[in-house]
Amino acid sequence: MYWELSLETMERRELERHQLRLANASLARARRSPHYGQALARLPETGLASLRALEELPFTGKSELRAGFPYGFLAVDPEEVVRLHSSSGTTGNPTVVYHTRGDIADWENLIARCMYSTGVRKKDVFQNMMGYGLFTGGIGFHYGAERLGVMTIPIGPGNSKRQIWFLQHLGTTVIHILPSYALHLAGYFPELGIDPRRDLKLRIAFIGAEPHSEAIRRKIEEIYGLKAYNSYGLSEMCGPGVAFECLLQNGLHLWEDHFYPEIIDPLSGRLLPEGEEGELVLTTLKREAMPLIRYRTGDLTRILPGPCPCGRTHRRIERIKGRSDDMLIINGVNLFPIQIEKTLMAIPAVGRNYLIEVRKVDHMDRLEVKVELNEDVFRGTLAELEKLQARVVAELRAELGVSPVVKLVEPSSLPVSEGKARRVYDLRGGLG
Numbered sequence: 378m379y380w381e382l383s384l385e386t387m388e389r390r391e392l393e394r395h396q397l398r399l400a401n402a403s404l405a406r407a408r409r410s411p412h413y414g415q416a417l418a419r420l421p422e423t424g425l426a427s428l429r430a431l432e433e434l435p436f437t438g439k440s441e442l443r444a445g446f447p448y449g450f451l452a453v454d455p456e457e458v459v460r461l462h463s464s465s466g467t468t469g470n471p472t473v474v475y476h477t478r479g480d481i482a483d484w485e486n487l488i489a490r491c492m493y494s495t496g497v498r499k500k501d502v503f504q505n506m507m508g509y510g511l512f513t514g515g516i517g518f519h520y521g522a523e524r525l526g527v528m529t530i531p532i533g534p535g536n537s538k539r540q541i542w543f544l545q546h547l548g549t550t551v552i553h554i555l556p557s558y559a560l561h562l563a564g565y566f567p568e569l570g571i572d573p574r575r576d577l578k579l580r581i582a583f584i585g586a587e588p589h590s591e592a593i594r595r596k597i598e599e600i601y602g603l604k605a606y607n608s609y610g611l612s613e614m615c616g617p618g619v620a621f622e623c624l625l626q627n628g629l630h631l632w633e634d635h636f637y638p639e640i641i642d643p644l645s646g647r648l649l650p651e652g653e654e655g656e657l658v659l660t661t662l663k664r665e666a667m668p669l670i671r672y673r674t675g676d677l678t679r680i681l682p683g684p685c686p687c688g689r690t691h692r693r694i695e696r697i698k699g700r701s702d703d704m705l706i707i708n709g710v711n712l713f714p715i716q717i718e719k720t721l722m723a724i725p726a727v728g729r730n731y732l733i734e735v736r737k738v739d740h741m742d743r744l745e746v747k748v749e750l751n752e753d754v755f756r757g758t759l760a761e762l763e764k765l766q767a768r769v770v771a772e773l774r775a776e777l778g779v780s781p782v783v784k785l786v787e788p789s790s791l792p793v794s795e796g797k798a799r800r801v802y803d804l805r806g807g808l809g
């Protein structure tokens with residue numbers, strides 16, 4: 378039932394002593410990096426007397442990670458680094474996260490622990506439909522599944538008919554998939570004459586990388602006849618594997634022997650009492666190449682009260698409610714409205730105002746951008762307008778990595794507001 382019995386079921390007080398030892402070792406490693414060498418200069422050599430004392434230390438934010446590009450957070454000799462991953466950049470430097478061989482081994486083991494806790498065993502067949510590459514989702518699960526000993530099919534996303542062919546002919550039992558793609562893929566079954574509940578052997582799905590409601594999870598479970606588990610992670614910590622649902626699907630166990638969680642008020646930065654909802658802040662306890670101290674994840678959640686009946690003592694977080702910043706996730710790709718603005722404003726024919734709408738079309742996210750033209754362009758020929766529209770689409774696609782639908786509209790036709798303009802309308806429905 379447990380991948381690592383003694384670690385997963387460690388008695389709370391012992392776990393906290395273990396965390397304090399690990400936190401002090403992590404702080405000592407972090408101080409070897411240029412950033413923390415300065416930020417933690419006043420920390421006594423003896424380290425912290427209690428975990429609670431972490432509260433006195435400064436936060437680390439995404440802006441600091443960007444400012445520290447490329448090596449400001451590296452805490453080991455560069456030759457100890459075996460891999461890097463990067464989250465999608467917004468403006469300026471991307472966020473780069475380095476891994477030593479030990480970091481990779483720990484990460485694989487964490488994913489194996491997550492998968493095992495939902496009942497995945499060596500006899501399973503795992504089809505990984507997440508993207509491989511700089512993004513951590515695909516590669517993280519790939520190596521974790523191999524660590525567990527499961528036959529892994531590194532098929533990646535897309536090519537729906539081939540996905541279904543593999544599901545059918547390899548007898549796939551476990552999938553890792555974007556929730557929106559799971560619903561999209563289901564649209565192919567009727568024309569192929571396949572009843573997924575009858576004709577496929579699927580029993581477990583791991584879903585994550587984009588916000589989705591409980592209703593969507595239940596719908597995926599219903600369509601495929603399986604159990605779908607929520608996964609949580611972020612590339613700054615390792616990737617997926619930070620927190621995961623067990624068989625009981627009642628919150629995500631945050632692996633406290635690897636990460637120390639705090640929940641803060643996102644506005645004041647004040648630590649909130651246990652159980653209150655706020656921004657998740659994480660301190661890495663084991664990472665070597667790039668330890669992060671009090672990292673502000675931007676994700677909103679709370680710590681659920683009481684122990685889980687599964688016997689694991691690591692506390693559970695509620696499924697993520699949303700982001701404290703304005704990031705949009707379009708079919709699993711992260712982007713910021715500011716990227717759209719920046720791109721539009723560099724095109725002279727574009728007027729002052731624009732509007733971003735995101736909605737679900739056939740279960741996939743559709744990004745629609747309405748763009749006001751400036752007065753003289755608007756009086757141009759139809760051919761000129763079509764050419765302009767194609768250019769706006771191409772430039773946005775190059776910047777965002779997703780293809781938007783662009784509508785050119787008359788000057789001054791979009792709503793204007795006093796003060797901070799509301800330009801983003803996420804019409805995909807509420808979470809939770």
Ligand SMILES: [Zn+2]
Pocket residue numbers: 623624625630685686687688689
């Ligand atoms: Zn549990």
